[in-house]
Amino acid sequence: MHAVPKERKEGNFSQRRRAASIAELERGVFDVLVVGGGITGAGVAREAALRGLRVALVERRDFAFGTSSRSSKLIHGGLRYLEQGDVGLVREAATERQTIRRLAPYLVRPVEMLVPVASRRGQAKLRVGLWAYDKIARVPEEERHRILDKEEALAVEPLLRPENVHGAGLYYEYLTDDARLVLAVLKRAAELGAVALNYASVVGLLSDSRGVQGAEVRDELGDGTFRVRARVVVNAAGPWVDAVRLLGDGGRPRLHLTKGVHLVVPREKVPVGRIVVMSARDRRSVFAVPRERVVYVGTTDTDYEGSFDDPPVSLEDAEYLLDAVVRTLRCGSLEPSDVCAAWAGLRPLLHEEGKKPSEISRRDEIWVEKNGLVSVAGGKLTTFRKMAQRVLEKVEERLRAQGVSVPPDRGASDVDPLSGGETGQDLSAYAHGLRARWPAVAPEAIERLVAIYGSLAERILGRMTAEPELAEPLTPGSPVTRAEVEYAVTEEMAATLRDFLERRTRMLLFDLRNGLPEAPEAARLLGELLGWSEHRVREEAAAYAESVRALRTFVSGRVAGRRTAHA
Ligand code: FAD
Numbered sequence: 001m002h003a004v005p006k007e008r009k010e011g012n013f014s015q016r017r018r019a020a021s022i023a024e025l026e027r028g029v030f031d032v033l034v035v036g037g038g039i040t041g042a043g044v045a046r047e048a049a050l051r052g053l054r055v056a057l058v059e060r061r062d063f064a065f066g067t068s069s070r071s072s073k074l075i076h077g078g079l080r081y082l083e084q085g086d087v088g089l090v091r092e093a094a095t096e097r098q099t100i101r102r103l104a105p106y107l108v109r110p111v112e113m114l115v116p117v118a119s120r121r122g123q124a125k126l127r128v129g130l131w132a133y134d135k136i137a138r139v140p141e142e143e144r145h146r147i148l149d150k151e152e153a154l155a156v157e158p159l160l161r162p163e164n165v166h167g168a169g170l171y172y173e174y175l176t177d178d179a180r181l182v183l184a185v186l187k188r189a190a191e192l193g194a195v196a197l198n199y200a201s202v203v204g205l206l207s208d209s210r211g212v213q214g215a216e217v218r219d220e221l222g223d224g225t226f227r228v229r230a231r232v233v234v235n236a237a238g239p240w241v242d243a244v245r246l247l248g249d250g251g252r253p254r255l256h257l258t259k260g261v262h263l264v265v266p267r268e269k270v271p272v273g274r275i276v277v278m279s280a281r282d283r284r285s286v287f288a289v290p291r292e293r294v295v296y297v298g299t300t301d302t303d304y305e306g307s308f309d310d311p312p313v314s315l316e317d318a319e320y321l322l323d324a325v326v327r328t329l330r331c332g333s334l335e336p337s338d339v340c341a342a343w344a345g346l347r348p349l350l351h352e353e354g355k356k357p358s359e360i361s362r363r364d365e366i367w368v369e370k371n372g373l374v375s376v377a378g379g380k381l382t383t384f385r386k387m388a389q390r391v392l393e394k395v396e397e398r399l400r401a402q403g404v405s406v407p408p409d410r411g412a413s414d415v416d417p418l419s420g421g422e423t424g425q426d427l428s429a430y431a432h433g434l435r436a437r438w439p440a441v442a443p444e445a446i447e448r449l450v451a452i453y454g455s456l457a458e459r460i461l462g463r464m465t466a467e468p469e470l471a472e473p474l475t476p477g478s479p480v481t482r483a484e485v486e487y488a489v490t491e492e493m494a495a496t497l498r499d500f501l502e503r504r505t506r507m508l509l510f511d512l513r514n515g516l517p518e519a520p521e522a523a524r525l526l527g528e529l530l531g532w533s534e535h536r537v538r539e540e541a542a543a544y545a546e547s548v549r550a551l552r553t554f555v556s557g558r559v560a561g562r563r564t565a566h567a
Helices: 015-026 039-050 079-083 087-103 120-136 150-156 178-191 238-246 315-328 384-401 427-437 443-466 482-492 497-504 519-530 534-551
Strands: 029-035 055-058 109-117 146-149 167-175 195-197 200-208 211-219 225-235 255-266 275-279 285-291 294-298 341-350 365-368 374-377
Touching (some): 029 039, 029 211, 039 178, 055 178, 079 120, 087 120, 109 120, 120 146, 225 238, 225 384, 238 255, 238 374, 255 315, 275 315, 285 315, 365 384, 443 482, 497 519
Parallel strands (some): 029 225, 055 195
Antiparallel strands (some): 109 167, 146 167, 211 225, 255 341, 275 285, 365 374
8 A cells, every 4th residue: 555645635633744733732822722632622622623712632642542432332311310310410411412413423323222120110210210301301202212011121122031020111322432422523623723632641731920821741652742832721631630630739639530341242142132221230220232243231330549541340340240231131141251342431520528439420520720720520421512611611711811812602512513424414315325426335335434434434435436455455354444544544643553443443342353353454554654664563463462362351359449339
């Protein structure tokens, strides 16, 4: 394959323009510097860019490296918050999920969720809850809940253990791809002029009499540090929020981290047709989510104190989740050796004295430190846009205090599509249209590209046509083409093999072979695009194989934390 042809214009979200991005970050004074490229930071960058502010964002690893690629991947309507009596949060989550669906239909797929109940009392409670939820969340008519009796529930999901089923409720949740949602939000911010860079860690805060005025940033792919000057710095570092605060005035730690584990098993082992809510041995609810050829099961909720990078999954976590599946579904025995991938995410919750992990509010909180640093934590993927609007209120206050005039908010974030969002609401009709334009490409390949990249599938199809070599699969029979490697580097800032296979294509988690067959060729192509030595290419492939091995290995015993029962 050739490197990117000269005439192809590379935008400001290309890893090949890294040096230019650093030079741009060093130039002049930004209105806002966002620390952290998860959903919170991406949302703030987009909101600020839509309001015409000059925005920079730096991320110490890859975009969505933290919690934002390790969630349950649901755009929640918020039924759970009804149980906690938080009607406001239900309404906000429900409105937001419709907004995100409008802004990026390819990233929000309605799916049925089945909630079995074991008793008449449970059924009555669920009936009232789902009725109230439909009203409060203003659920569209075609997605309203149904209450099923035992026979109906077993007909819908024959895998349920009949002895535990009195009936069930069936309603809709929306499934997303969390890491790609972050990319879609951030790429839109970049299209609007924001300068975003991954593998760039904030290692110090720059301050003067006005308070924090920028940050010292270490280039994790090169050597040395550089300075980004900004009138307001937003600390959106998720689990690392306290660590970034400590670079300045510090103050007492505010975060309470809990760990949530998900396991991936082949769908043939747990062949459910929809999301099924299951009951764990301590009566917590966990769910099984079918996704193409796999099903993922989650989540746990335990206090956590270990390392924040790649938190480990313990054997105890794995056995707890597999046990919940076997208790609820007739799927034979399930062993840790059946697990083909797993991930653990850290919830950056705000500390609440005396509360169990599951009782702590999932609401976000935004506060301004004495030195002017704006910190944000808590929250969810689902409500990223609202959270960003609240952060912008603080940012604008800080800008006005420094005599900077702030353009009025024109409400654009409610209507401005995310990157890839220009497909229209009917994705099949959109894919059908592409089939007419690219008759040589297999229809299922087009559908797959639309599901991952939305309307930007056209860019990849265009490349495949212009250079037929790019249309070739990475290995015979693989769904992933060479064009996607090139696209990931030049339009999505991928810098490592794991960036590509874990967060750009989701092969690491959702492919039965974790993308291992594709890894050597993908590494070779990345090497061509990024100028790696042969040694580096081999190292990347070996590091990837090692991360797959780690994903399938469970640490014995308890891992720095205590399981807390949840009623
Ligand atoms: P993160 O995604 O962790 O981003 C912070 C980023 O900051 C990281 O990428 C990190 O590398 C970077 N960073 C840290 N320090 C520095 C530094 N010094 N310099 C530069 N960058 C730095 N929400 C939902 O809506 N739906 C769900 O289904 C759902 N499921 C969940 C399941 C689990 C198990 C968990 C843990 C959470 C879930 N959530 C869900 C909540 C949601 O995932 C999180 O609230 C959200 O992802 C937090 O995003 P964030 O951007 O604040 O943090």
